[in-house]
Amino acid sequence: MANILWYIEMFVAFFCLLLFFHWCRNRHSSVINWPVVGMLPGLLQNAPNVHEYTTQLLQNTGGTGEFKGPWFTNMDFVITFDPMNIHHILSRNFSNYPKGPEFQEIFDPLGDGIFNSDSDLWRYQRKLMQSMMKNGKFELFLEKVARGKLEKGLIPVLDHVSSMGIEVDLQDVFQRYTFDTVCLMTLGFDPNCLSIEFPKVTHVKAFDQIEKSIFYRHIVPANFWKLQRWLQIGEEKKLSNAIKVFDEFVYKCISSKQEELSRSSLTQKLEEGKFDLLTAYIEQEGVETDQSDGFPKSKQFLRDTMLTFLAAGRDTVSAGLTWFLWLVSTHPSVEAKILEEIRENLVINKENSHWEMNDLDQLVYLHGAICESLRLFPPLPFQHKHAVQSDTLPSGHHISARTRLMLSLYSLGRVENIWGKDCSEFKPERWISEQGRIVHVPSYKFLTFNAGPRSCLGKDMSFIQMKIVASTIIWNYHVQVVEDHPVLPSRSVVLHMKHGLKVKVTKRSEASTIL
Template sequence: MAFLLVGYAGAATIAALLCMLRLFYLRRCCTNPIFTEYPFVGMLPHVLCNLWHAHDYSTQVLKQHGGTGEFVGPWFTGMNYMLTCDPLNVHHMLSKNFRNYVKGPEFREIFQAFGDGIFTADAEAWRYSRDLFHSLLKHKSFEVFLEKTIQKKVQNSLLPLLNHVQQQGRVVDLQDVFNRFTFDNICCTVLGRDPECLSIDFPEVAIEKAFNQAEESIFYRHIVPTFVWKMQQWLQIGQEKKMTEACRTLDEFIYSCIASKREDLSRNEENETGETFHVDLLTTLMREGKGKGEAHEDIFLRDAVFNLFVAGRDTITSALTWFFWLVATNPLVEAKIVEEMNEKFGINEKTVLRAEEVKKLVYLHGAMCETLRLFPPIPFERKEAVEADVLPSGHGVNPRTKILLFLYAMGRVEEIWGEDCMELKPERWISEKGGIVHVPSYKFIAFNAGPRNCLGKDLSFIQLKIVAAAILRSYHVQVVEGYVATPSLSIVLLMKDGLKVNMTKRKF
C-alpha cells in the first residue's frame, strides 16, 4: 500500500511539474491565445469541431483578435503557430525582413511531394530556381507559345464541349471542366504534349486525380500532430497511404515524360533535321542545361515539372471556378462584363480573344481581382522564423516560430477593403479615368508578395481572361438550384463538391 501511495505521489508530482512548465511556456510565448486551451489536447478541439468551415472560421477568429493570435496544439507535439492576417505583419515578413522568414525543413517535410522545387526551397537553391524560371517565363517566345496553346485549347476543346453539354441540356461540373482544361493546357506548355482530358466523354485521368489527392493529404498534415501522420506513413494507412499512391502515380508519369523528351531531343540531334521543337518548358530546361554543359538531372527536372504543374494548373482552376460562381450569383456584374466585351469587340464577331485584346477589358480584370481577393487559390502560407523578431503588431516571434499567414482572411478584413469587403465589386479596381487601380501586393496577396511574388502573374491574368471572355461571350452560366459553394479542405482553394451549372446560349 505504501508503495502505491508513493507511486501515486510521484505521478502527481510529475504531472504538477509538467503543468507548471506548460504554464511557464504559455506565459512566455502565448500572449494572445485565439482559443481556450484544454489540458493535453491544447486548442486542437476548436479546429477539429470547425474543420467543415475552416477558412471562414479562421477569418472570424482572427478578426476577433485584431488580426493576429497564437494557436497552441496538443502538448509536446510542436503544433504551435502564430496566426496573422494583418497586412503590416505580412509586409514585414514577406518583404521588409524577408531573410528572417523561410520555408524551413519542417515545411519541406510536409510538402514532400514538391521535392526541392521552387515552392519549398530556401536560400541559394531558391534563388537558382527563381532565376531559372524567370528567364523561362518572361521570354517572349514562351508568351507567344502559351497564348497560342490556350486559344487552340479553348477553340477546339472547351467551347465544343460546352456546346455539346448545352445542346443535351445536361448539368455540368464546371470545376471538373476547368480541371481538365488546365491539365491539358499545362501538359502542353510544360511537357509539349496534350493528354486530351477535356473531351465530351469525360475520360478518367489517374494523374489528374493524383494531384488533387496529394494536395488534400498535405492539408491533412497541417492539422494533425507530426507523429500521427508519420505513423500513418510508416504503417501505410489512411491519408498517408493515399499520399504514397498519388506520388507514385505522379512520379511514374513525370519520369516517363522526361525519358520520352530526352529521346526526342537526342533523335533530333542525330538526324540534324533542323526541325523546330515547340518551346515547352521541359524542352527549354533540358536544352538550357545542356547548352551550359550542366545537364539537369532527372530529379531536378521532376521537381521543376511538379512545381510548374501546381502553379499553372490548380491556381487557374480555382480562380475560374470561383469567378463563374460569383458571376453567376451576381447578374449585374455579368451584364457589365458582357456589355464591356460587346462595346470593345462587337456582338459575336469573335469568340476567342487574343492577349492584347483581353488586356483592354478593364471591368473583367476588376471582376477577376475581386475573385482572387475573396477566394485566393492558395488560402494560407506557412513561414518559419530564423531569428527572434517583433512584428509591427507588437507580437514577439522566437526563433523557429511557425507562422501561418491567412491569405483567405486578408481579403475579408474591413480595415483593408472597407465595410463592403464581402461584396463582389469590380469597380473597386477601376480608377476615375477608367484605368486599373494598383493595390500593394501585401494587401492583395493572391500572387504572394516581396521577393517570392508570383512570376506568372501577368500570364495568369491573360489565361483567366481569355477563358472567361470566351465562355461569357457565348453562354449564360446558371448555378443549379439549391447549390451551396463550400471550399475544399486542401492547400488549394477548390470547391468541395464541384460547381454544378446549366449552360444556355447567350441571346443578344
C-alpha cells in the same frame, strides 16, 4: 492491482476536473486552449469551415494570434492577417522568414522545386524560371495553346452540354482545361482530359489525392502522420500510392522528351510556337552533365521542377475560374457589365472573330471582377513561414527563433480597414478608378500573387488565361448554378469547391463565338 486502478481513477478524475475548471475560465473566449491537447480540438471541430473560423479568431485578436497545439507535438504557430506584419515578413525582413524545415517536410511530395526551396537553390531556380517565362517564344506558345484548347476542348464540351440540356460540374471542366494546357506548356504533351467523354485519368486523380494528404498533414500532429508514413497506413499510404502514380506519368514524359530531343535538333524543337518548358530546361540545363551552377541535374530535378509548374498552372487557375464564374453567375449586374465591355472592346461584328492578346488589356471591368474574386477566394488561402532569428513584428508581437508563422490570405481579403465595411461583398467597382483604370493595391494587402522577392512569376500568365476563358464563356453562354447546389470551400491546400460547381449552360443565340 487494486491500488493501480485506484491511482488511474484518481488521475482521470483530477484531469477531468482540471479540464472543467479550464473550460469555465475560458468559456467566453473564442477559442479554448485546453491542457495537454491545446487548441487542437477547436481546429478539428471547425475543420470543415477552417477559413471562416480562422478569420473570426483573427478579427477577435486584432489580426494576429497564437495557435497552441498539443504538448510535445511542435504544432504551435503564430497566425496573422495584419498587412504591416505581412509586409515585414515578406519584404522588409525577408531573409529572416524562409519556408523553413517544417514546411518542406509537409510539402515533401513537391521535392526541391522552387515552391519548396529556400536560399541559393531558390534563387537559382527563380532566375532560371524567369528567363524561361519572359521569353517571347513562350508567350506565343501560351497564346497558341490557350486558343487551341478553347477551340478543341472547352467550346465543344460547353456546346455539347448546352445542346443536351444536362448539368455539368464546371470545376471539373476547368480542372481538365487547365491540366491539358499546363501539360502542353510544361511537358509538350496533351493528355486530352477535356472532351465530351470526360475520361477518367488516373494521374489527375493521384494529383488530387496528393493535395488532400498535404492538407491532412496541416491539421494533425507531425508525429502522427509520420507514424502513418512509417507504417504505410491511412492517409500516408494513399499519399505514397498517389505519388507513385503521378511520378510514373511525369518520368515517362521526361524520358519521352529526352529521346525525342536526342533524335532531332534542339533548334528545330524550340522554333516559334513550340516552346514547352521541359524542352527549354533540358536545353539550358544540360541534364546529363550533372555539373552546371553547382547544383546536381538529374531526372529528379526535372521531376520536381515540372511538378511545381503543373501544380501552379493547374490548380490556382482552375480554382480562380470556378469561384469567379460562380460569383458572376449569382450577380446578374456584374455579368451584364462584362458583356457590355466585351461588346464594346472585342471585335464581334464579324463571323469567327478572334481575340488578340492586346484586346484583353481593354477589358478593365473584367480585370477588376477577377481581382475581386481572387480577393474573396484566393486559390492558395494560407502561406507558411519560419523565423530564423527572434524578431518583433510591427503589431508588437515577439517572435522567437524557429517559430512557425502562417499568413491567412483568405482572412486578409475580409479586413474592413483595407476593403471597407462591405468587404464581404462582391464589388468589382472597388478596383476601378474614376478615370476607368485599375486601382493599384499593394501586394501585401492583396496577397494572391505573393509579395516581396517571392512574388509570383506567373501572375501575368494567370490573368491572361483567366481572361481568355472568362470572356469566351460569358460572351457565348449563360451559366446558371443548379438550384440548392451547396457551395463550400474544400479542405485542401488549394481553395477548391467541396462539391464542385454544378451548373446548366445555355448558349447565347445572338453571340458569335469569340476565340
